[in-house]
Amino acid sequence: MxxxxxxxxxxxxxxxxxGISLDTGPFLIRIKTAIGELADEVRFLYGEFPVLPDGxxxxxxxxxxxxxxxxxxxxxxxxxxxxxxxxxxxxxxxLAIPTLEWSLNWCVAANAHHHVMVHSAVLERDGRALLLxxxxxxxxSTLCAALAHRxxxxxxxxxxxxxxxxxxxxxxxxPISLKGPSIDLIRAFxxxxxLGRTIPGTPKGPVAHxxxxxxxxxxxxxRAEPAWVVFPTYRAGEPARLTPLSRARAFYRLxxxxxxxxxxxxxxxxxxxxxxxxxxxYDFTYSKLDDALPLFQALVAPxxxxxxxx
Amino acid sequence: xxxxxxxxxxxxxxxxxAWKSWDDEHVVxxxxxxxxxxxxxxxxxxxxxxxxxxxxxxSLVRSIAVSIGVEPDxxxxxxxxxTLDRFHDGGLIEPALT
Numbered sequence: 114m115x116x117x118x119x120x121x122x123x124x125x126x127x128x129x130x131x132g133i134s135l136d137t138g139p140f141l142i143r144i145k146t147a148i149g150e151l152a153d154e155v156r157f158l159y160g161e162f163p164v165l166p167d168g169x170x171x172x173x174x175x176x177x178x179x180x181x182x183x184x185x186x187x188x189x190x191x192x193x194x195x196x197x198x199x200x201x202x203x204x205x206x207x208l209a210i211p212t213l214e215w216s217l218n219w220c221v222a223a224n225a226h227h228h229v230m231v232h233s234a235v236l237e238r239d240g241r242a243l244l245l246x247x248x249x250x251x252x253x254s255t256l257c258a259a260l261a262h263r264x265x266x267x268x269x270x271x272x273x274x275x276x277x278x279x280x281x282x283x284x285x286x287x288p289i290s291l292k293g294p295s296i297d298l299i300r301a302f303x304x305x306x307x308l309g310r311t312i313p314g315t316p317k318g319p320v321a322h323x324x325x326x327x328x329x330x331x332x333x334x335x336r337a338e339p340a341w342v343v344f345p346t347y348r349a350g351e352p353a354r355l356t357p358l359s360r361a362r363a364f365y366r367l368x369x370x371x372x373x374x375x376x377x378x379x380x381x382x383x384x385x386x387x388x389x390x391x392x393x394x395y396d397f398t399y400s401k402l403d404d405a406l407p408l409f410q411a412l413v414a415p416x417x418x419x420x421x422x423x
Numbered sequence: 424x425x426x427x428x429x430x431x432x433x434x435x436x437x438x439x440x441a442w443k444s445w446d447d448e449h450v451v452x453x454x455x456x457x458x459x460x461x462x463x464x465x466x467x468x469x470x471x472x473x474x475x476x477x478x479x480x481x482s483l484v485r486s487i488a489v490s491i492g493v494e495p496d497x498x499x500x501x502x503x504x505x506t507l508d509r510f511h512d513g514g515l516i517e518p519a520l521t
Contacts, residue, residue, distance in 0.1 A: 359445065359446065359448050360445035360446070360448075361443075361444075361445045361446075361448030361449060361450050361461060361462075362448070362461065364443070364445075364450050364461075365450055365459060365461040368450075368459045375452075375454075375457040375458070375459070376457070378454040378457075379441055379452075379454055382441045382443070382452040382454065382459075383441075386443040386450075389445070
């Protein structure tokens with residue numbers, strides 16, 4: 114049974130009490146809230162995810178609440194609780210869904226140290242994974258959303274989760290957070306993309322969340338071998354260009370994007386090294402998706418593989 | 424930070440270095456300090472040499488000149504001096520106790 118298959122009333126009731134437990138692939142999460150506006154957005158964005166029976170074991174338990182007292186009415190706020198404890202500053206109530214998404218990201222970044230975690234989008238074709246690590250504004254999520262609607266399977270927009278045992282990438286296909294001009298860009302680029310409402314006034318500007326494609330959610334347990342690491346940079350007016358980057362430099366940069374590689378010590382180093390061993394590595398600049406995507410489709414062709422040292 | 428000429432350098436005591444090389448570049452992870460360093464070919468040679476035994480600038484210049492097949496000169500010495508400064512700033516090396 115998926116979220117979307119549950120009757121709305123039943124979903125809202127379980128979300129309010131005891132909380133709805135979802136199988137998101139590597140993590141079982143429980144979300145609890147009585148905030149009606151948030152409930153329908155969760156139901157939309159997580160509609161494809163399997164619902165778990167109430168009362169089972171979950172990895173992360175988040176609750177979103179409104180403050181008690183007069184603050185319910187004057188500039189209403191929302192705050193999240195992780196395992197019953199407040200870890201975050203309250204946010205305006207209108208930002209309830211971004212607050213949920215940021216809180217979930219925090220849960221994983223702060224706790225899931227059985228993976229090497231890198232701030233990166235990850236997509237897959239034919240079992241081979243493309244990592245797109247990027248700073249805010251680099252165009253990572255825009256590219257990710259576009260590729261996810263042109264035949265690539267979404268593993269994640271935010272987290273490359275690498276298994277220390279074999280450096281394979283674990284899928285965690287959650288909603289893609291699009292910001293500012295990217296929202297309309299993706300609406301035009303992929304009319305079939307299922308976007309939630311645009312939320313103005315977040316610390317990152319206007320944000321809209323893209324529901325992860327069904328096929329990606331259904332394959333949330335399928336891992337992928339790292340094959341390409343591409344560091345994107347959006348630069349207005351620039352043609353799309355892939356520039357080979359040495360593996361050592363790619364490693365160094367990837368390490369800077371990791372949440373926990375240094376914390377993990379030798380296993381972290383070995384996991385990232387093994388991942389880079391199997392990858393072609395590039396810098397990438399672009400300004401238009403229509404120019405950018407053919408370069409990624411060309412990467413998939415067997416003849417495109419770079420030899421070591423090239 | 425500039426260091427006195429003639430200083431004998433060694434890999435910092437207690438550091439635990441993991442290496443990985445691709446082509447002529449290296450990454451070195453000091454997991455005692457939790458720091459990662461990107462090294463070009465010359466820097467890689469220098470750190471490898473110091474991991475083998477402590478050395479001062481002039482002996483490093485001589486040994487690296489041999490390993491890369493060039494005559495030691497001022498440019499190479501300057502390059503290795505800069506590399507040692509960078510290693511020292513990054514905590515990879517320290518003056519050896521005499």
